[in-house]
Amino acid sequence: PDAMDISDYQSKKKTADYKLLHWTENQQKVFSLVWQQCTGSMHAKIKAHRDYKAIEQALNGIDLLRIIKLICFNIEDEKYVR
Numbered sequence: 001p002d003a004m005d006i007s008d009y010q011s012k013k014k015t016a017d018y019k020l021l022h023w024t025e026n027q028q029k030v031f032s033l034v035w036q037q038c039t040g041s042m043h044a045k046i047k048a049h050r051d052y053k054a055i056e057q058a059l060n061g062i063d064l065l066r067i068i069k070l071i072c073f074n075i076e077d078e079k080y081v082r
Contacts, residue, residue, distance in 0.1 A: 030061025034068070045071050 038046065046052055046067055055063045 027061050028059040031055075031059040031064050032061075034061055034064050038068070042068070042071070 035043075046064070049067050049071075051063065051067065054060075055067070
């Protein structure tokens with residue numbers, strides 16, 4: 001590899017790392033904003049969900065919204081085929 005290839009690689013890696021950092025920060029912001037808008041009864045329902053602990057640790061706002069959608073539409077997480 002020549003110097004240009006290494007420079008291109010480092011530039012692209014830096015850009016990707018920057019995007020990942022902002023994506024993570026935005027996920028955390030979404031989690032915080034959504035959580036603050038939920039009522040106490042919704043908090044209880046969300047905390048009862050089996051995936052909540054992992055979502056809370058990661059502060060994953062998108063998965064929190066998925067849980068809320070499931071609760072609101074009364075959809076089961078798993079569908080069983082008969």
